[in-house]
Ligand SMILES: O=C(O)Cc1cc(O)ccc1O
């Protein structure tokens with residue numbers, strides 16, 4: 421190796437190479453991976469006998485007949501097919517997890533904001549620790565979302581779960597998780613996200629805790645990368661930065677519990693072995709993770725503030741072009757350079773509804789009161805924008821290039837109005853006076869001075 425060769429990574433590249441031990445790089449690729457040599461049948465999906473005495477099972481995330489661009493399925497070669505895991509299911513308590521439609525309380529006609537929900541000392545597994553803040557659309561028609569906070573203080577042990585109601589986008593805010601999935605192992609921490617497609621079995625282990633984060637349960641079209649249009653072939657979220665785990669399996673016989681969220685209810689059955697028994701798999705329907713700090717934002721380089729859609733990481737499309745079921749949008753480190761421009765978000769009203777969270781740092785439209793771990797909700801066609809402090813500061817600031825640093829806010833934006841749960845409406849963390857933040861904005865109008 422030549423001593424003069426450039427460093428492998430640019431100065432501001434985060435972490436190590438995309439191809440890390442245990443992950444494969446790319447978004448929506450047709451992957452193939454095996455945890456035992458030769459476990460993957462060659463040249464066909466369903467041989468008369470699979471290697472190692474495995475069972476073949478197809479997991480279809482899209483209708484069989486979906487166009488190629490949206491057709492998603494994987495073939496799993498497992499110790500036992502999922503039907504063998506199937507015991508006597510009983511409905512169990514869902515805790516504070518809610519599913520749309522959930523018209524529990526009247527939704528206030530105003531902005532809402534919550535301080536971070538504290539993580540209790542009590543033992544909470546992932547399933548016990550989900551607290552729904554809002555629901556939108558109708559899970560039964562595969563439209564809309566649930567927006568949740570998760571609080572985790574213990575690992576799931578011999579407990580497994582899959583969600584038939586939607587795919588799950590994890591946005592960790594505190595603590596590290598290991599998602600043991602049928603497809604392999606994903607470690608995820610604040611600054612990263614993980615997506616578990618509908619129907620994929622998992623066990624959530626707490627690597628470093630306690631943990632808190634946001635969870636978007638997407639009842640609609642699977643998250644995909646947004647079109648880049650005139651931006652071209654690069655920037656925003658680049659496909660190579662998405663990481664899907666290599667196959668890993670448990671051959672474990674032990675009294676276990678299988679939980680399934682199905683039709684808005686939680687069901688549980690006893691079983692005698694781990695369902696994370698997939699020795700090899702191939703296909704394009706699989707969980708993945710992504711480091712949000714790899715996102716390459718594109719924005720106004722001369723003047724004005726662009727629509728937040730330029731910061732879309734993933735989008736869940738609806739049947740209507742351009743009308744997302746959900747957009748997952750981030751506000752991450754970036755330079756603000758626009759001349760003669762009010763640089764923070766403008767005042768606006770939006771037909772889409774906006775659920776926001778903060779992973780770390782400060783959000784420029786709300787420098788105070790919106791804390792990491794907190795939530796804000798700006799519902800369909802309700803006015804919002806910078807608070808007094810943000811407005812006065814931005815309208816009087818020197819417009820030198822300025823870097824917003826150490827910040828990671830995000831938005832789950834959906835085409836549907838969001839309903840607040842009884843839990844969220846009754847939470848003592850709901851900021852009672854937030855709805856009136858607009859009142860402190862001053863009148864500056866002077867007809868005699870342009
Ligand atoms: O309301 C918000 O804070 C989110 C948001 C940010 C932005 O830059 C433009 C529009 C928008 O809704």
Ligand SMILES: [Fe+2]
Pocket residue numbers: 768770774798804
């Ligand atoms: Fe907004």
